Amino acid sequence: MDAPVALADQAVHITIKDLAPHDQVVVGSSATDYHGKVWRARATFTADDHGTVDLTTTRPRSGTYDQADGMGLFWSMRPPSGDPDQAIFLRPYPETAPSYTVRISVTAHGRALAGRTLTRAWETPGVRSRDLTLAHDKVAGKLFLPPPGTPRHPAVLAFGGSEGGVGMPFEAALLASHGYPALALGYFRMPGLPAALRDIPLEYFAAAARLLAAQPATDPAHLVAMGYSRGSEAALLLAEDYSRLVHGVVVYSPSSLVGPGFPAGGDAWTYRGRPISQGPIPLDHLSGPLLAIAGADDALWPSPSFTGQIAAQLKDDHDRHPHQTLIYPGAGHGVGTFPYLAEGISFVNPTSGATTPLGGSRPADAAARERGWPKVLALLADARH
Structure with missing residues (x-):
């Protein structure tokens, strides 16, 4: 070995x-x-x-x-x-x-x-982490920083989708181990935050991005938003409306549309105190690269079609920044993120026991993660130059 x-x-x-x-x-x-x-x-x-x-x-x-x-x-x-x-x-x-x-x-x-x-x-020696609280930091999540002395690197603001809680803590720890400061953000279903994905202010994500940008290890000119599933909507909106703050996007199993609140409908997101209208997400103000990754057999929603719409929109907008839209055959909604961990292809609600099929197969999801995660690291490495 x-x-x-x-x-x-x-x-x-x-x-x-x-x-x-x-x-x-x-x-x-x-x-x-x-x-x-x-x-x-x-x-x-x-x-x-x-x-x-x-x-x-x-x-x-x-x-x-x-x-x-x-x-x-x-x-x-x-x-x-x-x-x-x-x-x-x-x-x-x-x-x-x-x-x-x-x-x-x-x-x-x-x-x-x-x-x-x-x-x-998950962490190399010297990686530092701390919990962020609403009372002290105005946002909730887990901040992971590379070992002291690491030169400034691009940073990643990472968050999940409709499951709520702190999304992507393992991804954030691994990114910090690769030298990239990362903040795993919670934005609902946590103490002091909304109980459901409804009326979430985009300003909340911007506050988290500013906190991350202010870290000594962060290169504030290369801050990337990473969102999974419903979190992809927030990541794209953040990159569009805060283009001076967020300079790249990575989205897994994405949507190209603003969807309704979950689970009871209403408005999912707000900006400047107003609901963000449901419908296509504009992408004409992006200030950095975009990477969208979907599984061809996503059973939760049509992320392959959404990924194609994102690619078409960037082409129509003559976006000058590098972008990749990848659809992996046989993979489902669990197409990301990092590889080699055993995961199933259904989501089982721990409270109700209800099972939601995610599509794909374990081998195809594993192959997609093995191929897709290096694309994320490459995007971050390219941003350093």
């Missing part, structure tokens, strides 16, 4: 050597989630003529995944019970547990041959 300790969004290269030629081995993985449940994956391989199995290039004969994939033992892990399509490998927030471990085992003919423990980190 080339990386026994690595960030959770980085791949490891696993090779098994000194086997008998064409021998069969079983490679397994296991990790413990937030609730103490042990998730597992396994795959059976046939060694090559030299007695070697390279997980990156060797297709398993059987197992929890079925294509050559060096990280298949990570994203294909399954819980000890229940439908893996309706489960997610939950971890404590990164500031509480900055890493987790994955145990890799190799067996042949019922005999253990080798075992290794890998550390998958």
Whole structure:
């Protein structure tokens, strides 16, 4: 293994050597989630003529995944019970547990041959984080900053969609570990904030962006808004109406329209005390790059069509900034964000138990995240130049 300790969004290269030629081995993985449940994956391989199995290039004969994939033992892990399509490998927030471990085992003919423990980190040493509160900071969320001494970098204001609470804390921790200050923002369903996605002031997001821009590690000329699902509306609106503050956009499973409040209707967003009208989101004032990522089989809403509309609108507006609109085949609403974590393809409401299909498949979502996340890091790296 080339990386026994690595960030959770980085791949490891696993090779098994000194086997008998064409021998069969079983490679397994296991990790413990937030609730103490042990998730597992396994795959059976046939060694090559030299007695070697390279997980990156060797297709398993059987197992929890079925294509050559060096990280298949990570994203294909399954819980000890229940439908893996309706489960997610939950971890404590990164500031509480900055890493987790994955145990890799190799067996042949019922005999253990080798075992290794890998550390998958959310934060590199020196990353700092703190909770933001309405009382003290005027916004609620979690701020993650790179280690002291890191040169100024682009920064990311990240927020989720209709689930509420603090969105994207793991993404923010990983971004800070890559050198980019990040703020995981909550904007409803938190103490002191609206109970539902309704009448959310765009000024609230602008206040969070200004707080992030003021951090010593932030290059304020390159601040990016990252929104997922319903949060994509806020990200696009923020980049449009605060173009001097926000200089780029990343949206996952996006909409090109302002939708109604959720779940009871009304107006989702306000600006300068007035409701923002439902309908197409204008994009003619963007001041930086845009990256939109959708899954072709999104079952929650038509994000592929919305992504196409975003691309067409930027073309019609002769937008001069770099933009990419990516639609990954077979992926669903869970097309993002960072790769290699085991996640299902349905959302199960923890209160009611109701299940909402997100579309796609676990392998397709995993492949999309592996391809899409580097696009986000590349956008941020390009903004530095």
